[in-house]
Amino acid sequence: MEPTTVIKEVEDAMNKAVEYMGTEFSGVRTGKASPALIENLDVHVASYGTKSKLKALAVITVPEPRMLMVQPFDPSTVKDIEKAIIESNVGINPSNEGRSLRLPVPELSEERRRDMVKMVKGLAEDARVRVRACRKDGMDKAKKMKNENALTEDGQRDFENQVQELTNAAIKEIDRIFALKEEEVMTV
Structure with a gap:
């Protein structure tokens, strides 16, 4: 040695x-929208039969200072992603828009x-x-x-x-x- x-x-x-x-x-929320809040969430995709990180399944953007937008590469995974976000304890409720999800980041x-x-x-x-x-x-x-x-x-x-x-x-x-x-x- x-x-x-x-x-x-x-x-x-x-x-x-x-x-x-x-x-x-x-990953700690500060009241501002940041993709880091959710990008490492594990999402169980039923149609794939596996778990994947959210950042591998979708594009996460910040269209407004207090809003996240999640656009899955495969639109059939929207429900799985929505479920994973709801079950996580990030305190954000997604709004499903069919092919994407909007996540308003509430004030702390x-x-x-x-x-x-x-x-x-x-x-x-x-x-x-x-x-x-x-x-x-x-x-x-x-x-x-x-x-x-x-x-x-x-x-x-x-x-x-x-x-x-x-x-x-x-x-x-x-x-x-x-x-x-x-x-x-x-x-x-």
Whole structure:
């Protein structure tokens, strides 16, 4: 095990945790219409006999600031898509127009905004936990390399300091992204 390789693996794992949190945040509704609200919904298409992501079945557009339009590639899937949107907990009721669906995005109440912030805070904490797990993994590998004489004591200390710096940077980035999302959710 090469120390620089292990540091790179730890850094990549931490970056993936931050990226995943950003992806999760994009699905949190802020009162504005965004295709990210629904594009990753699983839709069971009865005629195909499979589940697919909505973005693979339809074009999702934003014709107005508070409206989403879903136009399936295959018009026979409109009912399946409508059912999936209703069963999801995004809080949007689609209006079926035959070959497409209109989804008016309702205004969020103050109480609902606070609930959204709590949910976002939970997602941010999950990301912090993943980063700390990466840190622990890195520290364990440092001890293992020290035991295998791949690192000296000073080398181990330097390695652990690098892992800690990566951890601090990742958590700072999580906090920054969380603060932006919290402001976005609370803005009327």
